[in-house]
Amino acid sequence: MRVSGGDGDFKAKAIAGTHTVLIALDCPEARRKGLKGFAFQREIAGPGSTGPKFLRSQKVFKSVVPDPKNAHDPADPTKPAAFYTDRFPVQSFLWGDYAASPGTNYRFVVQPMYGTPGALTTDPKDAINFEITTEQEWSDGETHGVWFNRGAIASQKFAEEFGNQPPQNINDPNDKTVKWLSRGLHEAGRCLAGRRL
Numbered sequence: 001m002r003v004s005g006g007d008g009d010f011k012a013k014a015i016a017g018t019h020t021v022l023i024a025l026d027c028p029e030a031r032r033k034g035l036k037g038f039a040f041q042r043e044i045a046g047p048g049s050t051g052p053k054f055l056r057s058q059k060v061f062k063s064v065v066p067d068p069k070n071a072h073d074p075a076d077p078t079k080p081a082a083f084y085t086d087r088f089p090v091q092s093f094l095w096g097d098y099a100a101s102p103g104t105n106y107r108f109v110v111q112p113m114y115g116t117p118g119a120l121t122t123d124p125k126d127a128i129n130f131e132i133t134t135e136q137e138w139s140d141g142e143t144h145g146v147w148f149n150r151g152a153i154a155s156q157k158f159a160e161e162f163g164n165q166p167p168q169n170i171n172d173p174n175d176k177t178v179k180w181l182s183r184g185l186h187e188a189g190r191c192l193a194g195r196r197l
Contacts, residue, residue: 001015001016001132001133001134001135002014002015002016003130003131003132004130005108005110005128005129005130006128006129006130008125008126009027009028009031009126010025010026010027010031010110010112010126010127010128011025011026011027011128012024012025012026012108012110012128012130014108014130014132016100016106016132016133016134016135017134017135018100018102018134018135018136018137018183018184019098019099019100019101019102019134019183020096020097020098020100020134021096021097021100021106021108021132021134022094022095022096022097023040023094023095023096023097023108023110024093024094025038025093025094025095025110025128026093027112031112034114034115035112035113035114036089036091036113036114036115036117036120037085037088037089037090037091037092037112037113038085038089038090038095038110038111038112038113039054039085039086039089039090039110039111039113039122040054040055040085040090040095040097040108040109040110041053041054041055041086041108041109041110041111042055042097042106042107042108043106043107044104044105044106044107045105045106045107045131046105052107052109054084054085054086055084055085055097055099056082056083056084056085056160057083057084057085057087057088057089057090058083059083059088059091060083060088061088061117061118063117063118064087064088064117064118065081065083065088068081068083086111086113086120087118087120089113089120098157099157100134101134102134102135102136102137103133103134103135103136103137104133104134105131105132105133106131106132106133106134107129107130107131108128108129108130108131108132109127109128109129110127110128111126111127111128112126137184138184138188158177158180158181161180162176162177162180165177167181173186173187173190
């Protein structure tokens with residue numbers, strides 16, 4: 001699915017696959033002055049929604065968090081600190097959400113952030129709002145299916161989800177890391193092999 005959003009200076013084009021939503025952003029050159037990046041909020045639109053949440057950020061402002069690799073969660077010092085795009089916006093005009101679920105309608109709000117690190121602001125009239133539905137996965141009995149592994153670009157999400165630990169047994173379809181990495185390819189391969197035997 002493809003959608004566009006934004007009716008002011010800021011625009012977005014989004015493309016959804018089964019597990020990924022890619023978002024390209026644009027604005028006039030004059031609006032780029034002082035722009036620190038974009039905050040991303042996402043929620044499921046409709047049943048199952050738990051409300052909007054700011055998405056995780058991979059980069060921080062060193063003036064706010066001087067040593068992010070050694071920062072810890074204030075609520076649980078045994079866990080690493082989590083950083084979110086409302087305080088540490090995405091500093092790019094292309095961004096991918098690799099934690100989407102198949103066949104799900106999402107509502108996004110993308111906010112351009114200005115100001116100084118640690119005290120960022122946004123103007124609500126600049127917010128980009130859109131909804132997009134991810135594609136359904138292949139179902140048993142269908143003739144064709146296409147699978148993509150997560151690839152290198154999603155390696156940061158894997159490290160975040162699983163602490164960069166490899167699967168205990170790469171052939172175990174119930175291993176949560178195998179499920180995450182294969183995104184249905186393992187199951188489809190076993191199904192196809194079963195039909196051929």
